[in-house]
Amino acid sequence: MNTMDTKQPFESYVGEKPYYQRSILQTTYDQSIKISGDVFRALGLKIKILITIIFGGLLISSVIFLSFSNIFNNELLIATNNEEFETPGDKLIGGLLTADFDERSCVSRYHQSLLYRKPSPYKPSEYLVSKLRSYEKLHKRCGPGTDSYREATKNLGHGGEKSVGECRYIVWVAVYGLGNRILTLASVFLYALLTERVVLVDQSKDISDLFCEPFPGTSWLLPLDFPLTKQIDGYNMGYSRCYGTMLNNHAISANSTPPHLYLHILHDSRDEDKMFFCAKDQAMIDKVPWLIVKANVYFVPSLWFNPALQAELTKMFPQKEASFHLLGRYLFHPTNQVWGIVTNYYNAHLARADERLGLQIRIFSDQPGYLQHVMDQVLSCTQREKLLPQVATKEGPKANVSETPKLKAVLVTSLYPEYSDRLKKMFSERPSSTGEIIEVYQPSGERYQQTDKKLHDQKALAEMYLLSLTDKIVTSARSTFGYVAHSLGGLKPWLLYQPKDATAPDPPCVRSTSMEPCHLTPPSHGCDAEWGTDSGKVVPFVRHFFCALGVKMKLEITTVTCLVLCSVMLLSFFIIFNRQLLDATVIIDSKDSGEPDDKLLQGLLTADFDNDSCLSRYQSSSLYRKASPYKPSQYLVSRLRSYEMLHKRCGPGTYAYKRATEKLVHEENLSTSVGECRYIVWVAVSGLGNRMLTLTSVFLYALLTERIILIDQRRDISDLFCEPFPGTSWLLPLDFPLTDQLDSFNREDSRCYGTMLKNHAINSTMAESIPSYLCLYLLHDYEDHDKMFFCETDQNLIRQVPWLVFNTNLYFIPSLWLIPSFQTELNKLFPQKETVFHHLSRSSSHYTSRNPKLKAVLVTSLYREYSENLRSMYWEGPSSTGDMVQVYQPSQEMYQQTDNKLHDQKALAEIYLLSLTDNLVTSDSSTFGYVAQGLGGLKPWILHKPKNHTAPDPPCVRAMSMEPCFLRAPLYGCQAKTVKNNPFVMYCEDRVTGLKLVDSADEF
CATH class of the missing domain: 3.40.50.11350 (Rossmann fold)
Known part of the structure; x- marks a missing residue:
């Protein structure tokens, strides 16, 4: 795909010589080689003297570099032996980006640079970084929603010539294809940076579906109620406020400043429009509060024509050719x-x-x-x-x-x-x-x-x-x-x-x-x-x-000779340095690492797990640059060990769990004790952040009330986190009696605790008829009756219920401290109150080591459309399981070419490739498929043939056997008996009159 507009404004002019025929460098080279041999020989003595000087200089330089390399090597060893870890990936790109954004709101902002195989050799200058920070503050002061913006638009609407203070604006209008838009938006932003204007982006197109907001705490989107919104699309060279047109008509001067100007910087712009790049014109344009720009050309190089901007540009971009590279990485972050x-x-x-x-x-x-x-x-x-x-x-x-x-x-x-x-x-x-x-x-x-x-x-x-x-x-x-x-x-x-x-x-x-x-x-x-x-x-x-x-x-390159000399002078240094570097790395590898890392986090974790089953459990702490200053209390450690033993006694697969679910099935009202095994079922709702916070809250409640926490596994929890408790599982078995009802539990459910209180269906005097389970509704829209969960008297009642189902999207730990019977326990568990989530999440949340499963789909067909549709489907959105799906089709020749040597060779190759797959889907009555399934020992899924131009339902059937089908078999045996009398011969799934061999018909 290529998104440059289908119009062709950039065709070469007829008769123009191509670059390789008109290069100035080529002409210079041709002239230089015309020096005659006589002149060269006449310079012999001078050249000998010059060579002597050069090699003498090289010798001295090598000695200097040798001593430098030894000093540098010592510093290297000191640096590499330092106990501090290496700085992680530079997600801020040398300060180009600010750290003031939430990473999750725009993943690409801080993760984009990590995908590049090599770090960019082009580093932003400190001056560029400072200019960007200053611009962000300006945009925050003057951007949409501010008093300054409201005042500026008010003046624009009235057509006045009043000054708008420090806030001047440039509006970028999206025209032509996506490539043009990105290049012109970068150009306009650089111009705004140079002239201290606020850039606003026309959002009538799909810009917000493509890019995240680049400036923290504000927006670059032009509000939809902007006074000129309805007029902008009609702006062109003929518009009376077009700068080039005003120059042509002598309608603009330093004494008369219009409230806005339209800048036409498109492929068909006139010389008058291009006067925009000149210093004299910029002095006049600088006074205009609002500039509206339509552009489809990258005009950054022409900004250098303006002497007033050159010094600023040189400080911002010492490496001239890195202009768009740095601006693009700062400005554009895909959604x-x-x-x-x-x-x-x-x-x-x-x-x-x-x-x-x-x-x-x-x-x-x-x-x-x-x-x-x-x-x-x-x-x-x-x-x-x-x-x-x-x-x-x-x-x-x-x-x-x-x-x-x-x-x-x-x-x-x-x-x-x-x-x-x-x-x-x-x-x-x-x-x-x-x-x-x-x-x-x-x-x-x-x-x-x-x-x-x-x-x-x-x-x-x-x-x-x-x-x-x-x-x-x-x-x-x-x-x-x-x-x-x-x-x-x-x-x-x-x-x-x-x-x-x-x-x-x-x-x-x-x-x-x-x-x-x-x-x-x-x-x-x-x-x-x-x-x-x-x-x-x-x-x-x-x-x-x-x-x-x-x-x-382009960057200026002085002379090739200079590069050659520098290379020779540095050669000895690099040889020595490489050897020293190897020595240093050997020393580092063999260096005694001292005491091992505290992989158990001061006892927060148990050592009863296999390291390889969940790498993050014992290794995640080593990724943090500094060890946590918050140490778990001994009491918390002992309670965690006690809980692990309780979970092992009462968890899934135990007799206690089986007995508890049986009572739940029979809806027994309990007037007697339910023993030591009482349960909490956590149901996943809302986003991942909510889920982690609520899971931690529910786990602490389980710890305080000595309940077993079980996790609804129908969501992707097992794909995200490892099991936290040794020798058991926290996953709620799929045959749990209430599984089908979990999603329907809400505030109005008859078993919702708040609803039961409201309807007087439960109270503290009902000890003789305790329900077998309760639903606790603690979501953002819960009501006062639901919040009674946090009261002491209610806890006395809830404590007697064997099964609690939590439906929550709130981190409710702070309110547990309001329950008097929990306060003493909580103080002993967490002497440092602010460490509750810190410790509990590190003890129970360990992300899986599982890599996404890669599934290759091999399509063989005469037509490419099938593989293209599959590719497009998995290209436009990820799979629901997280699997990475790759679709391949070796050939698509539109029609069969039997006896064409190359065609038959490729067909045979594809048959064998199909036979190498793990699962196979074939068309009905396809001999191509029969061979592949037979070679591979595969029982395929056979696609039913469409009828009446509709897809059949069901669409396919699993084959009884991997054997091919005899498509035109006799309908009866020799003794006029039907084939059903033979247990090993059955009718084919894809041809009702066909026959195939099976091992046993009983299982079908």
């Missing part, structure tokens, strides 16, 4: 829904690969044969640049099977599935010449762009981020989709030249010198330069590239 798509697909398809290659293919023509020209170009580029291997020839040497083959994952993003299909076919028919295993994936191929369709845009954004996670990337020229992906990933891409004259270009691609996006339609000259002056020469680090009149930023 949890989008990030779920990214992580699910990444973990399923890309995570295990040794190397990942991204291919982003954008089509700019629908001419016949164009698709094949681009395919040829992609192969030519990737194989010429050694990004993909050739396929092996029949006579080629065999790969060394003794070595584990390298796995390379190729991620293709395009609107057209043909590109990935052809790559898959190429590497499935023959192995690669290098022995590498090439796996090709394409998350979607929707054929046409659907901008502003929520799911389409979410998948497009997910694909951009997946591309950014690759190790190397090839993108189409002038594709904003590709610009976003390679810049977010900090990757310098290979750019595919655009095919011309219906042929693949030669060379097919060029390696970009910068990861920065290109400003595709920049000003054609500097602000004060003569018309026709090359804008790429106005600023030394802004250059023209082959993207057709575009400019982008």
